Amino acid sequence: MPGRRPTISDVAHRAGVSKGAVSYALNNRAGVGTATRERIFAAAHELGWQPSHRARSLSTSRAFALGLIIARPPRLLGADPFFPSFIAGVETVLSEHGRALVLQVVPDSAAEKAGYRRLAAEGRVDGVFLSDLRHDDSRIALLEQIGLPTVTLNRPDGPSPFTAVCLDDRPGITAAVNHLVQIGHTRIAHVAGPHHFVHGRSRRLAYEAAMSDAGLAPGPVAESDFTAAGSAQATAELLALAEPPTAIVYANDLMAISGISGARQGGLDVPGDLSVTGFDDAELAAYVFPPLTTVRTDAYAWGQTAARVLLAIVDGTQHKDVDMPPGRFVVRASTAPPSTSTERQRRS
Amino acid sequence: MPGRRPTISDVAHRAGVSKGAVSYALNNRAGVGTATRERIFAAAHELGWQPSHRARSLSTSRAFALGLIIARPPRLLGADPFFPSFIAGVETVLSEHGRALVLQVVPDSAAEKAGYRRLAAEGRVDGVFLSDLRHDDSRIALLEQIGLPTVTLNRPDGPSPFTAVCLDDRPGITAAVNHLVQIGHTRIAHVAGPHHFVHGRSRRLAYEAAMSDAGLAPGPVAESDFTAAGSAQATAELLALAEPPTAIVYANDLMAISGISGARQGGLDVPGDLSVTGFDDAELAAYVFPPLTTVRTDAYAWGQTAARVLLAIVDGTQHKDVDMPPGRFVVRASTAPPSTSTERQRRS
DNA sequence: TTGTATGCGTTATCAT
DNA sequence: ATGATAACGCATACAA
Numbered sequence: 170m171p172g173r174r175p176t177i178s179d180v181a182h183r184a185g186v187s188k189g190a191v192s193y194a195l196n197n198r199a200g201v202g203t204a205t206r207e208r209i210f211a212a213a214h215e216l217g218w219q220p221s222h223r224a225r226s227l228s229t230s231r232a233f234a235l236g237l238i239i240a241r242p243p244r245l246l247g248a249d250p251f252f253p254s255f256i257a258g259v260e261t262v263l264s265e266h267g268r269a270l271v272l273q274v275v276p277d278s279a280a281e282k283a284g285y286r287r288l289a290a291e292g293r294v295d296g297v298f299l300s301d302l303r304h305d306d307s308r309i310a311l312l313e314q315i316g317l318p319t320v321t322l323n324r325p326d327g328p329s330p331f332t333a334v335c336l337d338d339r340p341g342i343t344a345a346v347n348h349l350v351q352i353g354h355t356r357i358a359h360v361a362g363p364h365h366f367v368h369g370r371s372r373r374l375a376y377e378a379a380m381s382d383a384g385l386a387p388g389p390v391a392e393s394d395f396t397a398a399g400s401a402q403a404t405a406e407l408l409a410l411a412e413p414p415t416a417i418v419y420a421n422d423l424m425a426i427s428g429i430s431g432a433r434q435g436g437l438d439v440p441g442d443l444s445v446t447g448f449d450d451a452e453l454a455a456y457v458f459p460p461l462t463t464v465r466t467d468a469y470a471w472g473q474t475a476a477r478v479l480l481a482i483v484d485g486t487q488h489k490d491v492d493m494p495p496g497r498f499v500v501r502a503s504t505a506p507p508s509t510s511t512e513r514q515r516r517s
Numbered sequence: 518m519p520g521r522r523p524t525i526s527d528v529a530h531r532a533g534v535s536k537g538a539v540s541y542a543l544n545n546r547a548g549v550g551t552a553t554r555e556r557i558f559a560a561a562h563e564l565g566w567q568p569s570h571r572a573r574s575l576s577t578s579r580a581f582a583l584g585l586i587i588a589r590p591p592r593l594l595g596a597d598p599f600f601p602s603f604i605a606g607v608e609t610v611l612s613e614h615g616r617a618l619v620l621q622v623v624p625d626s627a628a629e630k631a632g633y634r635r636l637a638a639e640g641r642v643d644g645v646f647l648s649d650l651r652h653d654d655s656r657i658a659l660l661e662q663i664g665l666p667t668v669t670l671n672r673p674d675g676p677s678p679f680t681a682v683c684l685d686d687r688p689g690i691t692a693a694v695n696h697l698v699q700i701g702h703t704r705i706a707h708v709a710g711p712h713h714f715v716h717g718r719s720r721r722l723a724y725e726a727a728m729s730d731a732g733l734a735p736g737p738v739a740e741s742d743f744t745a746a747g748s749a750q751a752t753a754e755l756l757a758l759a760e761p762p763t764a765i766v767y768a769n770d771l772m773a774i775s776g777i778s779g780a781r782q783g784g785l786d787v788p789g790d791l792s793v794t795g796f797d798d799a800e801l802a803a804y805v806f807p808p809l810t811t812v813r814t815d816a817y818a819w820g821q822t823a824a825r826v827l828l829a830i831v832d833g834t835q836h837k838d839v840d841m842p843p844g845r846f847v848v849r850a851s852t853a854p855p856s857t858s859t860e861r862q863r864r865s
Numbered sequence: 866t867t868g869t870a871t872g873c874g875t876t877a878t879c880a881t
Numbered sequence: 882a883t884g885a886t887a888a889c890g891c892a893t894a895c896a897a
Contacts, residue, residue, distance in 0.1 A: 178873080187886070189875080199882085202882085223575045223580075224873030226571045226574065229874080247602045250596060254594065256622055257594055258591065269619045270621070272604065272608075287615075292570055400804070401804055455746075456746065456775035457774065457805070458777065525892065535869095536868085538866065548866070572893095573891075573892060575873070
């Protein structure tokens with residue numbers, strides 16, 4: 170039989186035992202004597218046998234794969250450093266466990282739901298990561314109904330039967346506001362992500378709380394969409410106010426970088442006339458001008474942990490929620506004390 | 518039989534025919550009479566039957582999935598807008614065809630090879646996309662030996678049995694150089710990607726050819742690594758030369774943006790003292806200061822085409838190489854005529 | 866057209 | 882406790 174890959178029957182034949190025995194032995198399960206077990210191992214090794222993933226999948230009704238669906242306009246996807254890093258983290262764990270990652274990228278939420286249905290119906294995956302949580306997220310109910318094991322990235326704001334792996338973004342935002350307050354800013358604005366995203370909302374709330382805690386009225390908030398284009402518009406609006414902010418806390422780096430450019434385009438100096446903070450600490454953040462003060466989050470580690478938790482759940486283990494260490498605030502050169510108010514007035 | 522999903526046998530039973538007949542009917546193949554065919558369709562519909570992906574996989578020895586392995590340091594992955602867009606394009610096609618994408622992210626080339634072996638050995642995928650081609654790419658031989666159907670993104674510089682889907686980056690680079698020459702630059706440098714990458718090399722060669730064609734000696738070239746950090750160093754080296762360039766053609770946007778910052782950090786004005794061009798046209802390119810003159814490539818369309826071609830190949834169709842329309846040169850504000858030489862001398 | 870064998874590993878059942 | 886046997890899952894190919 171040249172070329173044909175050896176099957177479990179071949180191994181059984183060679184070892185002079187039954188298929189069943191081989192299966193038990195190779196899966197390290199009781200019911201096989203030590204001597205036979207060794208004979209089976211030897212035979213398997215000599216034949217170069219390795220299990221057929223497909224046959225295994227069929228007989229165990231498992232996919233040995235996990236799924237991730239990303240719902241974003243494709244062109245914008247590239248701008249966000251989160252997913253690639255997250256996926257890389259997931260991968261390191263999955264590959265150790267012989268699991269694969271099935272990835273889907275869809276343009277909108279409707280396609281996303283169809284995607285989950287399909288992954289489940291076809292049995293492509295044993296579980297999924299649920300990211301970019303939304304306010305009153307309808308995907309929770311869908312996944313529960315489908316019965317697909319799920320790990321959510323952060324905690325949904327509604328009821329959820331799923332384990333959550335969380336990376337609290339509030340401390341980072343709080344640190345940013347506190348830093349700005351400490352160096353003398355009082356008119357601190359926020360460019361938020363969409364409020365229908367849990368992380369858009371939670372960062373905004375953290376900003377508002379930190380402002381209040383500092384005895385300041387939460388300044389103007391412009392809701393944007395995490396994109397550079399959206400930020401350009403939001404920033405322009407804020408800077409056009411009668412009393413423009415002296416500092417802006419952005420909900421991610423991409424918007425912050427775009428914001429810096431917008432300010433400069435408008436003739437402002439950063440950080441002289443406007444301080445800026447970001448969130449994520451993308452690679453580029455340290456290499457823009459001025460280097461961006463931001464919050465470093467470890468998406469890679471998040472991916473690793475989420476993968477481990479989901480694997481455990483898929484294997485039937487209960488798992489309680491996990492909290493990742495929150496992001497660390499990194500001060501670079503895009504923040505500085507505000508110029509004196511007379512100077513500001515002259516400019517605006 | 519509550520809860521159990523209907524099998525092909527159930528359908529056969531209900532329609533009063535054999536399993537085989539059902540299979541033929543449902544796959545629209547000859548050998549089933551019209552009347553029976555309709556009976557079978559009705560039965561399948563009533564039972565809500567849908568084919569089991571796993572059983573199909575086993576019996577057809579196909580995975581109904583395609584693979585992509587990305588070998589990059591995870592943290593840097595997020596910076597490059599190419600893969601997310603490419604993947605999104607791939608996905609749109611695959612989902613139409615009921616195929617999945619299996620993604621692997623690995624830190625280095627050794628892990629990548631192991632990855633291909635595993636995908637093939639486990640029969641996880643029916644074919645793969647080969648990206649980030651390298652000079653004398655050893656993966657070609659590996660994939661050929663494994664016998665995994667493959668589509669390469671761009672043409673390898675060695676012999677290759679695989680179909681290539683190409684997006685020529687040379688016209689874009691040529692356009693960038695020509696543009697700079699036209700507005701008066703003569704000392705035009707290049708920050709290249711690693712030469713062991715085909716696209717690092719080809720962009721450099723295009724730069725050199727364009728310079729020669731313009732009657733200019735190809736200026737200094739700094740080989741870098743496509744990252745912001747690498748670019749910062751390369752840019753610093755170029756600007757420290759006795760005769761620093763008045764313009765730099767970068768091999769990608771990320772390096773260009775970092776380069777702009779580096780120049781500004783060094784007290785130079787962009788584009789006043791230094792013109793800069795990029796490559797990719799990432800979303801951010803239009804929203805940095807100054808907005809980046811660059812080459813827009815359509816990674817999304819590239820992904821779609823590559824997916825279609827690979828699907829055809831996997832289905833047994835021969836396919837000849839495909840050429841995508843090359844990137845379009847987009848002029849923004851990071852390029853301008855050079856300042857007079859006296860002004861430059863004063864600065865340097 | 867139909868019945869049956871095939872692909873492959875897992876697992877429940879049975880005999881020792 | 883150890884091992885054999887057979888059923889299972891499901892679509893497809895092929896002989897009947």
